[in-house]
Amino acid sequence: DQQVKQNSPSLSVQEGRISILNCDYTNSMFDYFLWYKKYPAEGPTFLISISSIKDKNEDGRFTVFLNKSAKHLSLHIVPSQPGDSAVYFCAAYNTDKLIFGTGTRLQVFP
Amino acid sequence: NAGVTQTPKFQVLKTGQSMTLQCAQDMNHEYMSWYRQDPGMGLRLIHYSVGAGITDQGEVPNGYNVSRSTTEDFPLRLLSAAPSQTSVYFCASGEDRQETQYFGPGTRLLVL
Numbered sequence: 229d230q231q232v233k234q235n236s237p238s239l240s241v242q243e244g245r246i247s248i249l250n251c252d253y254t255n256s257m258f259d260y261f262l263w264y265k266k267y268p269a270e271g272p273t274f275l276i277s278i279s280s281i282k283d284k285n286e287d288g289r290f291t292v293f294l295n296k297s298a299k300h301l302s303l304h305i306v307p308s309q310p311g312d313s314a315v316y317f318c319a320a321y322n323t324d325k326l327i328f329g330t331g332t333r334l335q336v337f338p
Numbered sequence: 339n340a341g342v343t344q345t346p347k348f349q350v351l352k353t354g355q356s357m358t359l360q361c362a363q364d365m366n367h368e369y370m371s372w373y374r375q376d377p378g379m380g381l382r383l384i385h386y387s388v389g390a391g392i393t394d395q396g397e398v399p400n401g402y403n404v405s406r407s408t409t410e411d412f413p414l415r416l417l418s419a420a421p422s423q424t425s426v427y428f429c430a431s432g433e434d435r436q437e438t439q440y441f442g443p444g445t446r447l448l449v450l
Contacts, residue, residue, distance in 0.1 A: 234380075260436050271342070271428050271441030272381070317381060324388055324435045325396060326371065330380035 231255045232320050234329040241336050247305040249332050251318030254299065258320040258327075263292060263303050266315045266331070275316070276303070308336045339364050342442035344429050350448045351419040359414040359445050361429030369432045370412040371396070371439065372404065374425040381428065387412055388435060419449045 233252045241247045249263075259280040264272035278285040278292045278301070285292050291304045305312055313336050318329040345360045363370065371386035373396075383396030387406040401423060403415040412431075416423060426446050430439040 271443050274438040321436055325383055326439060328381035330378060
């Protein structure tokens with residue numbers, strides 16, 4: 229039972245354009261959401277988070293949007309850069325447990 | 339600060355063998371956790387700990403044991419390795435359960 233779903237396994241975007249990564253969740257008890265970025269042979273690193281009391285959070289080129297009624301969040305990267313090429317994981321907290329999605333591989337090409 | 343360290347980086351086991359994956363952090367974090375990453379499955383939570391002496395099960399705990407005798411260390415034990423436990427294992431720590439989690443570099447385990 230996948231509580232956090234990333235339905236697009238991969239995404240390819242041209243440098244300078246917007247990258248939009250999507251995430252859906254099923255558990256309405258989730259109250260805190262995060263995005264992590266992972267390069268090959270490294271551990272995931274924290275990117276940005278959002279509390280369920282907000283619907284948007286920005287940090288530089290990265291913005292996360294939360295739509296609680298749709299149980300959907302998205303990560304926008306503007307402008308996309310080649311160094312953004314990585315696997316992006318959406319994650320959500322259920323009390324003490326941090327549950328991850330399956331990941332989306334983003335490739336930013338010149 | 340070394341952050342979160344994991345040893346070994348890579349290990350090959352035979353079915354039925356036991357081993358311990360080590361995880362240590364030097365940030366005085368209370369919350370620590372273990373994940374496994376498999377193709378198409380993302381990161382799945384195995385066990386976690388909210389402080390020394392306190393552990394609990396995650397999404398996929400079967401076949402794994404943990405203990406937390408100190409704040410710094412959170413070892414993961416495989417009692418009798420199975421090929422299904424072939425995976426990349428990540429340890430993470432954070433100041434609290436809802437704070438940013440910092441991940442180690444991972445241990446790649448192959449069970450033959």
